[in-house]
Amino acid sequence: MAVTSFYLLTDSHYVSKKNWVEGKPITFRERSDQIALKATPEILDTFIDKIIADSETDTVLFTGDNVNNCDMNSHYEFRERLERLVNAGKKVYVIYATHDYSGSGEDNNWFSGCRYTETGTEPIESMKKGGLYEFYCDYGPKQALSVHRESGSYSVKLGDRVRLIAIVDNGDGGGYCGLFEDGVEWLKNEIKAAENDGDYVLLATHHPVLPPWEIYRHVADHEMYGGYRELWKIMCENGVRVIFTGHTHIQNIRKYTDDNGSWFIDISTVALANSAGKMRKVTVDAESGECNVTSIGIDKLNGLDTGGLSAYEYLYPLNFPGIWEKLIPFAASDYDEFLGLAEGYLPDDKLRKYKALVKLASKKAIKMKMSTVAKLGKSWRAMSPTQKQQLKSIKLTDTVFEILRHIFTGNAPFTPDTVEYKALDGLIARADRLVERFNIKQVKKIIPERSSLREIAQDFLYNCRTGNDDEIQISLK
Numbered sequence: 001m002a003v004t005s006f007y008l009l010t011d012s013h014y015v016s017k018k019n020w021v022e023g024k025p026i027t028f029r030e031r032s033d034q035i036a037l038k039a040t041p042e043i044l045d046t047f048i049d050k051i052i053a054d055s056e057t058d059t060v061l062f063t064g065d066n067v068n069n070c071d072m073n074s075h076y077e078f079r080e081r082l083e084r085l086v087n088a089g090k091k092v093y094v095i096y097a098t099h100d101y102s103g104s105g106e107d108n109n110w111f112s113g114c115r116y117t118e119t120g121t122e123p124i125e126s127m128k129k130g131g132l133y134e135f136y137c138d139y140g141p142k143q144a145l146s147v148h149r150e151s152g153s154y155s156v157k158l159g160d161r162v163r164l165i166a167i168v169d170n171g172d173g174g175g176y177c178g179l180f181e182d183g184v185e186w187l188k189n190e191i192k193a194a195e196n197d198g199d200y201v202l203l204a205t206h207h208p209v210l211p212p213w214e215i216y217r218h219v220a221d222h223e224m225y226g227g228y229r230e231l232w233k234i235m236c237e238n239g240v241r242v243i244f245t246g247h248t249h250i251q252n253i254r255k256y257t258d259d260n261g262s263w264f265i266d267i268s269t270v271a272l273a274n275s276a277g278k279m280r281k282v283t284v285d286a287e288s289g290e291c292n293v294t295s296i297g298i299d300k301l302n303g304l305d306t307g308g309l310s311a312y313e314y315l316y317p318l319n320f321p322g323i324w325e326k327l328i329p330f331a332a333s334d335y336d337e338f339l340g341l342a343e344g345y346l347p348d349d350k351l352r353k354y355k356a357l358v359k360l361a362s363k364k365a366i367k368m369k370m371s372t373v374a375k376l377g378k379s380w381r382a383m384s385p386t387q388k389q390q391l392k393s394i395k396l397t398d399t400v401f402e403i404l405r406h407i408f409t410g411n412a413p414f415t416p417d418t419v420e421y422k423a424l425d426g427l428i429a430r431a432d433r434l435v436e437r438f439n440i441k442q443v444k445k446i447i448p449e450r451s452s453l454r455e456i457a458q459d460f461l462y463n464c465r466t467g468n469d470d471e472i473q474i475s476l477k
Contacts, residue, residue, distance in 0.1 A: 002159055002160040002286060003159075003283060003285050003286070004059075004158050004159025004160060004284045004286065005056065005057045005281065005282060005284070006057060006059035006061055006158060006281075006282050007051050007057060007061070007280070007282075008060075008062075008280040008281075008282060009047060009060070009063070009269075009272050010062065010063040010065070010245075010269045010272065011035075011063075011065045011246050011247065011269075011270075011271035011272055011273060012043070012044050012065070012078070012271075012272040013037065013068040013271065013273040014040045014044055014077065014081075014273075015040045015067070015068045016041070016071070016073035016074040016076075016077050017041060018115070019069075019074065019113075019114070019115045019124065020037075020038065020115065020116035021116065021118055022118075023116065023118040023119070024118075025116040025117065025118070025120055026038065026116035027344065028343070028344030029116065030318055030319055031319050031345045032319070032320075032345055033320070034271075034274065034319055034320045035068075035249070035271055035319070036273055036274075036275060036319070037068060037273070039304060039314075039315060041077070042301045042302060043277060043301065043311075043315075044078075044081055044272065045081070045303060046300070046301055046303075046311070047272060047279055047298060048084060048085060050279075050298065051085065051279075052084075052085065052090070058089060058090055058091055059090065059093070059159075060085055060090050060092050060093070061092075061093045061094075061095075061164070062082075062139075063097075063204050063205070063206055063244060063245070063246045063269075064096055064097030064098075064100065064246055064247070065097045065098070065099040065100065065246065065247065065271075066078050066094065066096060066097075066099075068099055068273075069099065069114060069126075070100055070101050070102045070113050070127050071113030071114070071115075071125065071126055072113065072127055073113075073124065074113075075100075075127050079135070082094070082139055091143070092139045093139055093164065094140055095140075095166050095167070095168055095204060095205065095206060096132050096136060096168060096170070097168075097169070097170065097177075097206035097207075097246075097247065098111065098173055098206075100127060100132060101126070101129045101131070101132055102127065103129065103173050104128055104129075106129050106130070106173075107170075107171075107172045107173035108172050108173045108174025108175065109170070109173030109174060110174075113125060113126035113127075129170065129173070133152045140154050140156060140166055141154050143156050145157060145193075146190055146193070148182075148183050148187075150180070150182060151168045151179055151183045153165070153166060153168045153179070153183060153186070153187070154166050155190045155194070157199070158202070160286040161199050161200055162199065162284045162286065163194040163197075163199040163201055163202070164202050164203075164204060165187065165190050165191070165201060165202070165204070166205075167179060167183075167203060167204065168205075168206075169207050169226065174222075176227075177206070177207045177226045178207070178225050178226025178227040178231075179226075184227070184234075188238075191234070191240060200284060200286070200289060201238075201240045201476075202242055202243075202244070202284075202291075203235070203242070204243065204245070205225060205244075206245065206247050207223065207224060207225040207247045208223070208225060208245045208247055208248050208268055209224070209225045209228050209231055209232070209243050209245055210255075210266035210268075211248075211254075212248050212250040212252040212254070212268060213460070214451060214455070215446065215451075215456050215459070216248070218446070218447075223248075225245070231243075232258070232264075233258075235264040236258045236262035236264060237262070239262070240264055241264050241265060241291070241474055241475070241476050242264060242266075242267060242291060242474055243264065243265075243267070244280070244282075245266055245268045245269075246268065246269055249270060249274055249408050250268055250270060250408050250410065251270035251409050251410035251411075251469045251470065252266075252268040252410055252469050253265060253266070253267050253410075253468070253469050253472050254268075254466065255465070265472065265474055267280065267472070270408050270409055270410070271408070274409075275312050275315035275316040275318070276312055276316070277297065277298070278295045278297045278470075279295070279296055280293055280296075281293070281294050281296055289475055289477040290475060290476070291473070291475075291476050292472075292473050293472050293473075293474070294471045297311075299311060301315075321404035321405065321407060323341070323345070324404065325401050326341060327341055328362050331358050331359060331361075331362035332359060332362035332363045332366055335355060335358075335359060339351060339352070365396065365397055367395075368396040368397075369392055369393070369395060370391040370392075370394040370399060370419065370423050371391040371392045372396070373391075373423045373424060373427050374388075374391050374422070374427075376430070377425070377427030377428070377430050379423055382422075383419070387419045390419045394420065399420050399424070402414075403460055403461065406460075407460065410470065411463050411468065411469045411470060412461055412462050412463065414461040415461075415462040420461075421461055424457065425454065425457070425458075425461075428454045429454050432452050432453045432454055435453065
């Protein structure tokens, strides 16, 4: 029996260079985001170069938000990249999502194409929801065993005993991004058909079926896959072990187990357009039923002068969270430079009005050591002399920046055995007690039921889920 492998890419958010000129509008738009909009062509091309160089893997899957703002310029150029893969001998499958079309009154999706001029924006032609199927028909539906025409979902045979069911979950384009009743029945039938043929089933969709962190589902349930609880049940009842998702821009692997012990894993992939963008390589051994998932990034950006910097070094400072690593030091040392960098990102009038306060707070933050955090959290006394010495040498800002660096890339480094974890955990546990003692309702309402600030924080301090957000081996049996 053969081994099947494919690459998975998500959230490329491609922006045509026809859609902007250098100026404040595009710069401010990019600053306010956490993806590198202007460099998206070079990012996508560099990943495609890597895929083409792999002669052993002939299949590629894109799982939505392929372009950033649904404009036709970007769609045509994105499709040219797909054809480059096809011409290199690759089979290409595409799922599209809410960034890929303009609702235009057809549903609740509010995206519309625009071009960034020197002074503002101007409307340009957008892809309509009804046009997506025909535009991308060659990349999935044409090769499909079955198509659900209403949603655009389809199932294809990827290799020996491996079937992909690609779920297009646009739904109503707003508060419900999932399959409607007819689509759910189609999905159930496709899973049964695969089972009857002895195939392993891999699901893929755009919106998360499991949240990267429980607080995500609590505060942004509408950003989840519509009807995710029903999908949990379908997967568990039918022994479907894995679903690949995107949308959150977060590298995350999470397992769900129901009351009967049935389980599945949601593998979410960081946005390709993130400064630390990655793609997944998925390999399935039909004989053993083993599914192996790894992650691949890029070191250099092909076609872009980065001044000798790596892709990550060049892209990370452009927007959140990297921009904060420059903002805070500038606020303390060079306020004019700080105002220039913050323009279009933070309110200029308030920054000028509260200049003295912002400068003072920034200076204090830069000077604060993790030893102060440990003392505030009352964990200082339990520390060993060596641990205390470590904490005295670690800046609070360095720890916070390290946490921010891993929000989208996963695998945060502060495991329970680190001094940073011990100090922060103590402080957050104390905050929990204060919230309860003084019944601080504004904080309580953001905490999921039967959870706490401490539990929320753990998701950001280290991988308390599967242990590694970059790779996993799963038995599909």
